[in-house]
Amino acid sequence: MNQTSENSGTSPETGDTVGNSRLILDRLRKIERLRELGIDPFPARVKRSHSLAEAVELFEAHEATMEGDESSTPARTDAVTVAGRVMARRGMGKMSFLDVRDGSGQIQVQARADVLADDFGLLELLDIGDFVSVSGPVIRTRRGQISVEAQSFGIISKSMRPLPEKWHGLQDAETRVRQRYLDLLSNERAVQNARARSQVASAVRRFMESRGFIEVETPILVPIAAGGFAEPFETHHNALGRDLFLRIATELYLKQLVVGGLDKVFEVGKIFRNEGIDADHNPEFTTMESYEAYADYNDVMRMTEDLVAFVAMEVNGDTVVPAPEGEDGATIDLAPPWPRIDLRQAIIDASGIDFRECSNREALASTMHERGMHVEPNSTWQQLLDKVISASLEPTLVAPTFLVDYPLAMSPLAKKKPGHEDIVERFEAFVLGRELANAFTELNDPVDQRERFEQQERQRDEFDDVEADRLDESFLLAVEHGMPPTGGLGIGIDRLAMLVTGESSIREVTLFPQLRS
C-alpha cells in the first residue's frame, strides 16, 4: 500500500489535483499565509498554565465553592492558558466551538468574535488536527459544557494531513498498525492497551524487586543463539569481522550471573525468533526471565502464580480478567493457587497417548497416525509430542493451569526429577489455551548439560532441525565452575498484556508489530 503522495511538496502553481495532494496544498497555503501574517506555525515554545484535565478540575472546584449561592453570577475562573490538538470544530459565523485534547483529557473552547477580536480571523487558517494554545477563563456554556472562553488564541503546530473520520474512527486493520499514531488518536482502546502494557512491565518489575531480585541487562548480539528452540536472526559485526546472532532467549547469560553469586536476577527484554507471524507470535517479543539460587521449580510455580495475580491486580484492580471478544465462556480468575497437572497424565486424558509407552519416534508416530493425527515427516520425537500437546491438550487449558514434569528429550536445560531418567522438573503455565510461562529446576550438572547439548546438536544434523538448541561452550565453562541449585522462569510480557487486556491478538498489545515491506 503506497498511496502517499510523492509530490506533496510541490508548489501550489503546479495545480496538482491528484488525490490527497489537493488537501495537502490547502494546508501548505495556510502555513504560508500564517508566515505572511508574521506568525510562526511551528513555534519552539508554548506557554501553558494548566493541562486540560487540570483546567476542568479548576473549574469544578471553583464551581463547588459557589454551591448554594443562587444570587451570584455564573462560575468563572481566572484566566488559564491551555494547549492541545483540535479534534473537532463546530462553527456558526461569529462563534465557534473547538474540541481540544491533550494527554490528560479534553475540553471545549468557545471562540467568540467579540471576545477574540483579531485572533478570531485565525480560525480561517485552523484545521482539525492542528495544535492550539488558548487563554481565557473556564466557564460553563448555556448548554452546560465546561469550556475555555478564548480571550486569545494561537496556532502552535499545523498539521498537513487530515485525521481519520471523527465518528467511525480508523477501522482499517493495516493502517491501524502501520500508522499506530492514527490508531491511538481515534481508538480509545489502543490507548488503553498501550497504557496497560506499560503497567504490566512496571508491575512485573515491582514484584520482582519486592522479592529481592535485581534487574540486569545481558547481550542481544550474541555469538551463539542458545537457550531455546528457535531459529535465530543473523547479523554481522564489521569491526570484529564476524557473524553474530540476535538472542533467542536470555537464559544462559542470566545463569552465568547466578554462577557469579548474583543469587536473584531478572531481565525484561526483547528476544528475537526467526519464525512465522500470527495472532500469538511476533518475531520480536518481550520476556521476563528470572533465576533464583537455592530455589526449585515448586518455588518458582508459587512465585509465578503470585506474580501473575499481582500484575492483574495492579493493572485491573482485580484477579478476574475478561475473556477475549468472540470467545464464549466465563471470565478467568488468576487468583492462586493454580492446579498442578501431571503432563503425562494430562496428555493421556486429552489424547489417549502415553508418551512413556511411545518412547521412540516410530512408536509415537504410529500411535498418532492411528488417532488420525497428521504426522509431519522427518519430525523428531519431541516435535511430534509437542504437536500432540498443542493440538489436543493446550486448547483445553482455559483456566490458569500448570503442566508439570516434562520429558527430558524436550527440555535440555532442566534437571532430572529424582528417581526418573526421562522426566525433568519443568512446568509450563497455560491460560486461555495459550502458553504464558515456562520454567525449570535448572540443570547445574555440567557433564549432564554437555550431553544434553550434544544430543541437541546431533538432532540438528540428523533431522535437519534448525530449531534445536545449541551448544554454548562459554556457558558450559561457567557451569563447570559450579552453579548452585537454581529455579528459573521465563514469562511472556506480550502474553501477559494480552491476558489483562482481554485481547486475542499480540498485534493489539504490540505498538509496532512486524509487517511485510
Next chain:
RNA sequence: GGGCCUGUAGCUCAGUUCGGUAGAGCAGCGGACUUUUAAUCCGAAGGUCGUGGGUUCGAAUCCCACCGGGCCCA
C-alpha cells in the same frame, strides 16, 4: 506451505450477484449562521476502483499472476 475472505475519495462504507464506464456520509473548498455537542442549511469539487496482464464493442464487476491485510488449517 494450503484454503477462505479482503483492498473503491484523506477517513467510514455502498456498488461486484446478473459487465454498460463510480455513489453517500464525514473531512476539505465557497457561502449563510453568536450557544454548538456527529451543529445545521445551500453550492461546487474531489477517484491510476491495490498493481500488471487477459477476455470483451465495453471491466470496480469475469479470468490469471503478483503485492498488501485478515481468519482458519498445516
